[in-house]
Amino acid sequence: MTKEWLGGTTIFAEMSALAARTGAINLGQGFPDTDGPESVREAAVRALRDGRGNQYPPGPGVPELRTAVADHQRLRYGLTYDPDTEVLVTAGATEAIAATLLALTGPGDEVIALEPYYDSYAACIGMAGATRVPVTLRPHDGAYHLDLDELRDAVTDRTRLLLLNTPHNPTGTVLSPAELAAIAELAVERDLLVVTDEVYEHLVLDGEHVPIATLPGMRERTLTISSGGKTFSFTGWKVGWVTGPPALVTAVRSAKQFLTYVSSGPFQYAIAEALRLPQSYFDDLRADLRAKRDLLCTGLAAAGFQVYRPAGTYFVTTDIRPLGETDGFAFCRALPERCGVVAVPNAVFYDHQKEGAPFVRFAFCKRTDVLQEATDRLRGLTGLGGGTAGARPY
DSSP states (O other): OOOGGGSSOOHHHHHHHHHHHHTOEEOSSOOOSSOOOHHHHHHHHHHHHTTSSSSOOOTTOOHHHHHHHHHHHHHHHOOOOOTTTSEEEESHHHHHHHHHHHHHOOTTOEEEEEESOOHHHHHHHHHHTOEEEEEEOEEETTEEEOOHHHHHHHOOTTEEEEEEESSOTTTOOOOOHHHHHHHHHHHHHTTOEEEEEOTTTTOBOSSOOOOGGGSTTTGGGEEEEEESHHHHTOGGGOOEEEEOOHHHHHHHHHHHTTTTSSOOHHHHHHHHHHTTSOHHHHHHHHHHHHHHHHHHHHHHHHTTOEEEOOSBSSEEEEEOGGGTOOOHHHHHHHHHHHHSEEOEEGGGGOSSHHHHTTEEEEEOOSOHHHHHHHHHHHGGGTTOTTOOOSOOOO
16 A cells, blocks of 8 residues: 555654744644633642542543533433443543454454544544545535545445445535435435544534434444544543444453553543533534634635635635645645745545545634634735745745
8 A cells, every 4th residue: 555654754743843944833733722611620630639530441531521421422412321331431532443443453454434534534544454445525616525426336245334424624614404414315315334524513613413323224333533632622642532333342442451451541531521511611612613714715726726615624625726836745845935824735634635635724723813824814815826946034
């Protein structure tokens, strides 16, 4: 396999190092530049001081968090899970994805993933020995869309699993109820497992989040993955979880125990409290991100990008061709020196890198003043014209 994850550093490490070296504003990697709620941070401190989780926590996760996850799924989506047999705590969603794919797929199996995709999907499918089958989301009418006919055509007798991500990173697409219903119908018809990465479930900015596990015939064949990092702005804590039917969760746990075994002990208690925050917290989070999205999208459009306004997540994808550019890698590597901003080339999220070549992703999970400064700097892009030399204008 030839994907970049097989050697060297990831594009995120490269771009973050470039930001540090040049003093550029880092809108590449998706981490907030402020911490989450003080009450949640203090819950972690309290757990540390009380000696909860300082030693190995239970393999499936602390009971308080497993119960909080089950309550969250029931109260928000009407999904009932047994916290003892149908909830598993992981080292973030990334480990949940890895353990799930290692547990449920292997050589000869095909895994369909929506392209562009979070880069760990490719690595984990590869480690499992399975074959990745991308179905490409394509932009039109100002947003990215799934071709349901293409998805159906991608299913073969070797297809084992559909790997979904909604809200979708990097495009910001939120699959509609009609799209989810069509996917569910296909999964039932072809007896497929579905793994759905829903880490941005509380970052839906337009519309609403609908877990596919709520649809007819789906609970028994779906593993739902989420985490606390994006929702509560504590990405360094690495607390994630998997919910699903007992047999599937047991399989994932069997793989997970040989990865980290356990992790994030005191932080599990804190995220359990975070999941019980009042609705006002989640409403305020969305309102804040919606305003930041609009600020960055407006600034990017003014700088000459074609902007695909995201319905969810905290990323916005842009097309650099209106700026006279076609190579996202070269553009992103030159951008910090040219105007003091870091972005990520979307091509790293594609098997078909030509499909993603002219697209670049920016993150808006930053302070408003930082985003305003970034948009001011980006106005200096006029006349970039494909060149990479020249002094910084910032």
